[in-house]
Amino acid sequence: MPADVKPYRHRFPRSIIQHAVWLYHRFTLSYRDIEELLFQRGIQVSHETIRDWCDKFSPNLSKELRKREPRRGSxxxxxxxxxxxxxxxxxxxxxxxxxxxxxxxxxxxxxxxxxxxxxxxxxxxxxxxxxxxxxxxxxxxxxxxxxxxxxxxxxxxxxxxxxxxxxxxxxxHRPTRNQERSQKGFKTIKKAQKFLDLHARTSNLHQHTRTTVTAETRRNNQRTAFQTWNEAVLLAA
The missing domain is CATH 3.30.420.10 (Ribonuclease H-like superfamily/Ribonuclease H)
Structure with a gap:
């Protein structure tokens, strides 16, 4: 299904929803920060809606990203x-x-x-x-x-x-601590676990996109990470 198709009962296309969720889990940003970033692009959406997107789509995204991870060490x-x-x-x-x-x-x-x-x-x-x-x-x-x-x-x-x-x-543990401070603490176990699951999978996805390698290798790693994310979104949203 194309990225610009609107998920059921959502007025924004999948491309906007997935980008908002990615921003929240990739960087130490608040929902209001993402609201402002989207508004700068001409997209008017409330921080409450962004919170709902993260809460709704995080479990399926975590599941799809985990499926695409390489074999781990012993x-x-x-x-x-x-x-x-x-x-x-x-x-x-x-x-x-x-x-x-x-x-x-x-x-x-x-x-x-x-x-x-x-x-x-x-x-x-x-x-x-x-x-x-x-x-x-x-x-x-x-x-x-x-x-x-x-x-x-x-x-x-x-x-x-x-x-x-x-x-x-x-x-x-450091990225989790940073995000915990940004959120001013977690509110419930259920929501915290949802966030932590996807946050971990997103960290793994971008693990090699900021390393001491050549610029060409780093960009190739970033392209691979973005492609994997987009593939997971198509099935999760």
Whole structure:
């Protein structure tokens, strides 16, 4: 279906909707920022409508982008950070491979063994069993690995986060923190998880578009990222 076709019950064409959603997840922008950027192009749309677009189309876009991701590495780096939702502590669990690509993110209320097992189960349902797992000193990881039969033969390495031994995963948290500050905190677990899922997939998509390579290689990577995004949009919106 062409990009200028209007999705059902929407008065704006798909090209405008997908661009607004892409802007929100690609850069640290607020809904009002995107409203102003679109208005500068002659497109009058409210920030509430942009919020609705992101909420409605994010799950399908995340699913379609995940399908198009290349095979990931076999060395996992895991970490969890505290995220407050309406003043209540929650824990954002994140896993990346040895190349820094985000494997998955999961927002949970606890950081105990059951929470670790839930996160491992999510990862194992989508990826092959890793060869090595890097974690911090949190005991829940070791307990979960011992309880899960699929991970019995996996090498588990505990590192010291404060010594930047797990720097790949520490760096991966930065974009999420920036966006969290931009949003002045997440409002609900459900909406936060929707945002984080697509934010992770978008980060992976553009992982190699800002690196120390030649300008020609960088532009080719950007073209590939844009093409993949457009393909996912055609099926998601």
């Amino acid at each position: 060395r996992w780096h895991l970490d969890e950070v505290c995220v407050k939702i309406k003043g209540v502590k929650h824990w954002l669990w994140r896993a990346v491979d040895e190349h820094g690509a985000v494997l998955d993110v999961l927002l949970q209320e606890h950081r105990d063994t059951e929470a670790a097992k839930t996160f491992f189960a999510t990862l194992l349902s989508a990826y092959e069993t890793p060869t090595v797992i890097h974690t911090d000193k949190l005991g829940s990881y070791g307990a979960a690995i011992r309880d899960l039969h699929e991970l019995h033969d996996v090498e588990h390495r505990e590192v010291i986060s404060t010594a930047r031994c797990n720097n790949l995963i520490e760096q991966s």
